[in-house]
Amino acid sequence: MSHTSGIRQAQKQKTRRALLDAALVLLEEQSLSSLGLREVTRAVGVAPTAFYRHFRSTADLGAALVEEALGSLHPMIGATVSVPGDSEERIARAVELISRHVEAHPAHVRFVARERHGGVAPVREAIRRELARFAEEVRTELAGQPESAGWSGDDLLMLAQLYVDQMLVTASLFLESREAAEPERERERVTRLATRQMRLIALGRRHWLDG
Amino acid sequence: MSHTSGIRQAQKQKTRRALLDAALVLLEEQSLSSLGLREVTRAVGVAPTAFYRHFRSTADLGAALVEEALGSLHPMIGATVSVPGDSEERIARAVELISRHVEAHPAHVRFVARERHGGVAPVREAIRRELARFAEEVRTELAGQPESAGWSGDDLLMLAQLYVDQMLVTASLFLESREAAEPERERERVTRLATRQMRLIALGRRHWLDG
DNA sequence: CCATGCAGTCAACAACTGTTCTCCGGGCTT
């Protein structure tokens, strides 16, 4: 058996973290398919060969980043949908949560947005799988709400996917706002935009069973 | 003066096209930031140095691809919004148009989806600008419809952006469906999904001014 | 018809890449 808390294991995890962090920094200005193994180890200050002690390849490192990035996204999405209050303040709180998440983990959000349609197939697939899980969770959350009375499971999943995609679009806009000429001003603009879009979707949801 | 139709210019344009086409093929399995100049020329069967006669760099080639890809997307978006008929058949026709466009120009759609959040800043910016133009056009198109009576210009733009994003999300899903185990079956699933999502948005639009 | 322009070639460059093999030192197990 290998102890999870030895000086040995601790150092290994420390180097691993350093590699992941360095990769996230480098991925701010390029995409995973152009990320070099040597580039990452150089940024950490470690020999190129040390990379292999932690990852098989940069695509493998990418897979680890998917787990990490969507792991941090997970509670945010859950909180966004299950926030209490009436419809209007629920939307405001949801947009606020997204905004805060982007501020807290910009590199994670950028990674997911970039590699979701990126050039590395296994990473793309991993993101797709995780987002499908998210949509599934959002569906069951929505199913528990009184507004969903009479909805079919299929339609609930349809709505859940719309929500998840809209969250990612919004998160991506918040991310771009950080590099604008006047970040706070742009952030406010995105907040207003996203709020109204979610309001419109919520409106569509309310009248879905009308006809 | 330079004639636009000489044997000379024709050959140059032919090589340029070959470079762009080769790049689009290579970009099916990687992203622009990892696309090599030599890689492209090798695929065309031309000397690496010939590349410089047409583009300053691969990022410059990317900019040309943005123009081409969104140029082909442009009429599709216009047609999607301005299609006649009642709401329900308008939606069905719009989804059909998106589906056909993806079948006709899969590489273009893939390029836009991938590089919209990709690692090459100027290309990202170019796509952002063009999509903003699209949203602007959709806005004026929407403004001409009777359903938009009483809407503010701001709200119309909000709706237009929601439509544009939703079209891209849908196009991306159609693209993925082509690589599924049963493409026609998956295409049908995406069609049903996208149709209902657009229906829900249209519903929200109809009740926007209710409260 | 001749001289110019220009798309494309060729060779060479320093720099960089992923990967292998060998080695070291110190935490870990017994």
Place this chain on the structure above:
DNA sequence: AAGCCCGGAGAACAGTTGTTGACTGCATGG
């Protein structure tokens, strides 16, 4: 206390990259 385990270092490999300068052949415009 002895020895294994293993994260990391170092050197070397063949192959690739972007960019350069000087070249060639041919369509072009005077």
